[in-house]
Amino acid sequence: MVSDELWEQIEPLLPRRERRFRHPGRRPLPDRQVLCGILYVLHTGIQWEYLPGVLGFGSGMTCWRRLRDWNEAGVWQQLHEVLLAELNAAAKLDWSRAVIDSSHVRAPKRGIATGPSPVDRGRAGSKHHLITDGRGTPLAVILIGGNRNHVTQLLPLLDAIPPVRGRVGRPHRKPDSLFADRGYDHDIYRDHVRARGIVPAIARRGTRHGTGLGTYRWVVERTFAWLHSFKRLRIRWQRRADIHEAFLRPACCLITLRQINSFC
Structure with missing residues (x-):
């Protein structure tokens, strides 16, 4: 669900997690797999607890936490600005x-x-x-x-x-x-x-x-x-407005990305 094109745009914007050496714990799920889970929920409307783990997305709570953290870090807003700049550079805005x-x-x-x-x-x-x-x-x-x-x-x-x-x-x-x-x-x-x-x-x-x-x-x-x-x-x-906004913003990014592809 996450194309190479989209991943190249969003990967540099994701916040880096500090590595813990003394108590490393379980290896965190790769960001790209979690992003696939977030987009799966966005597209299908499925509840977090019913997110199918067999598809490799991880648990619904893991995806929810990353969505919250990425929204607080301004990832979706930055991605939207990057995509708009690409459209503007091509004189398509x-x-x-x-x-x-x-x-x-x-x-x-x-x-x-x-x-x-x-x-x-x-x-x-x-x-x-x-x-x-x-x-x-x-x-x-x-x-x-x-x-x-x-x-x-x-x-x-x-x-x-x-x-x-x-x-x-x-x-x-x-x-x-x-x-x-x-x-x-x-x-x-x-x-x-x-x-x-x-x-x-x-x-x-x-x-x-x-x-x-x-x-x-x-x-x-x-x-x-x-x-x-x-x-x-x-x-x-x-109930939380920030979580609903965290779905709104990536949806706008995906629409903007489609506009870029339609003009290519």
Whole structure:
């Protein structure tokens, strides 16, 4: 499940474990096998305790601990920036516009960053807030409670876009324009977006459908379909928000890697 291409990108980013000479204990499972187990859970949605050991992934708890540790070490964020830089170097990132949207997921076990969702009869849920470039490549993702308003995450998502290198000059982290649906309609936020040198293209409430923004906004809907093709992300089973985010970020990395391969 871990291609040689992906492993070459991620191996230098993984934190090194200090070797214990006095009490070495059991030899730790190789990182590549553990990564295979993590991606197996991400793709299939299987519970950690049912992770099949016969496939060589190790125990579910081993994979869970490495996922937690790698997320705390910023491995997934660094990997995402490396992949975005590769796309940017090939001039395959569309900075002429960015598209923002959110998607609701249920959270039956509740936890941090959950809330009663108005679109799901008040059941506990979370929202994935996503911003992509004009081709649908994920630039940043944020997890919030299901009762939070869309527009409150507009500026945090813009701030979450990392400095993307790969070309001569200063790192790029600002699109020319921003497309969003009626959920982000607020003149104060439009002014904030303009103050950053970005042209807001946000649909207004009360206007009829068919304004033409969907011609550009459909890419983020497609990216959400890609994101939720990973079964572990369709329902949030983790009480801990950092563990769910630790699944969100590698999923964005895999989508970005597919974009790289599609342009090769």
